[in-house]
Amino acid sequence: MRLATWNVNSLKVRMERALEWVSYAQPDILCLQETKLGDAAFPHMAFSALGYESVHHGSGQWNGVAILSRVGLEDAVMGFADGADPDQDTRLITARCGGVRVCSVYVPNGRSVSSDHYIYKLSWLARLTGHLGLLSSPDDHVAVCGDFNIAPEDRDVWDTAAFVGSTHVTPEERAALASLEAWGLVDAFRARWQEDKLYTYWDYRAGDFHEHRGMRIDLILVSRALAGKVGWALVDRNARKGKLPSDHAPLFVDLEV
DNA sequence: ATGGTTGGAATCCAA
Numbered sequence: 001m002r003l004a005t006w007n008v009n010s011l012k013v014r015m016e017r018a019l020e021w022v023s024y025a026q027p028d029i030l031c032l033q034e035t036k037l038g039d040a041a042f043p044h045m046a047f048s049a050l051g052y053e054s055v056h057h058g059s060g061q062w063n064g065v066a067i068l069s070r071v072g073l074e075d076a077v078m079g080f081a082d083g084a085d086p087d088q089d090t091r092l093i094t095a096r097c098g099g100v101r102v103c104s105v106y107v108p109n110g111r112s113v114s115s116d117h118y119i120y121k122l123s124w125l126a127r128l129t130g131h132l133g134l135l136s137s138p139d140d141h142v143a144v145c146g147d148f149n150i151a152p153e154d155r156d157v158w159d160t161a162a163f164v165g166s167t168h169v170t171p172e173e174r175a176a177l178a179s180l181e182a183w184g185l186v187d188a189f190r191a192r193w194q195e196d197k198l199y200t201y202w203d204y205r206a207g208d209f210h211e212h213r214g215m216r217i218d219l220i221l222v223s224r225a226l227a228g229k230v231g232w233a234l235v236d237r238n239a240r241k242g243k244l245p246s247d248h249a250p251l252f253v254d255l256e257v
Numbered sequence: 258a259t260g261g262t263t264g265g266a267a268t269c270c271a272a
Contacts, residue, residue: 010264036265061265109272205261247263
């Protein structure tokens with residue numbers, strides 16, 4: 001089973017690239033983030049023509065998440081399942097695909113450590129851990145895929161000095177990610193590859209992609225039951241090249257299930 | 258050189 005995730009930064013702009021990527025990468029499940037679409041505008045039929053069912057949770061303009069699957073798609077849940085106040089943004093969608101409970105997540109950016117948005121980011125991550133416990137057990141097949149807006153370790157950013165005082169690398173954010181993993185999740189890409197300079201995001205500005213100034217902030221977290229089944233894994237940097245690329249590259253892991 | 262680019266909005270905000 002090939003499980004993939006991609007922050008497309010506007011599916012409207014990226015649709016041609018997304019269809020191209022799905023066609024050659026052949027994911028069984030693809031989680032999308034930052035579709036920036038309302039639900040009525042999501043192109044279900046175009047993906048259906050390639051053999052995928054799809055569910056989307058979006059409000060237009062900002063955020064927006066989706067799950068595509070060609071191995072079944074059921075029990076879709078929009079946002080958090082805790083019954084508390086709805087999230088202010090459309091950042092989470094969950095479904096069962098081919099025996100795996102899959103979450104597509106777009107974790108809040110945080111903006112700056114002094115902002116309310118940073119508090120929102122930390123609380124959002126804590127709420128995500130609760131969400132998983134409500135819908136699944138760490139002994140099940142669970143995968144949480146998406147843009148976490150956190151670099152798990154210093155080696156996941158191109159230059160630690162450039163991030164002093166910034167979000168994405170603070171102990172609080174990394175602790176929130178560690179709490180999520182402590183529930184019973186493993187960073188599948190890191191389990192497969194231990195090298196430095198393996199990034200998933202490069203800022204559009206200042207030639208960052210060309211100079212390889214990137215960050216590894218897109219993750220596929222899998223439960224213990226799946227962690228031992230990770231085969232090949234890849235960040236497809238080719239998808240970050242060429243005409244009208246997203247600022248994120250797609251990431252996939254192959255699971256022997 | 259607190260720079261740079263992109264997307265979606267409205268002529269600025271978020272990333």
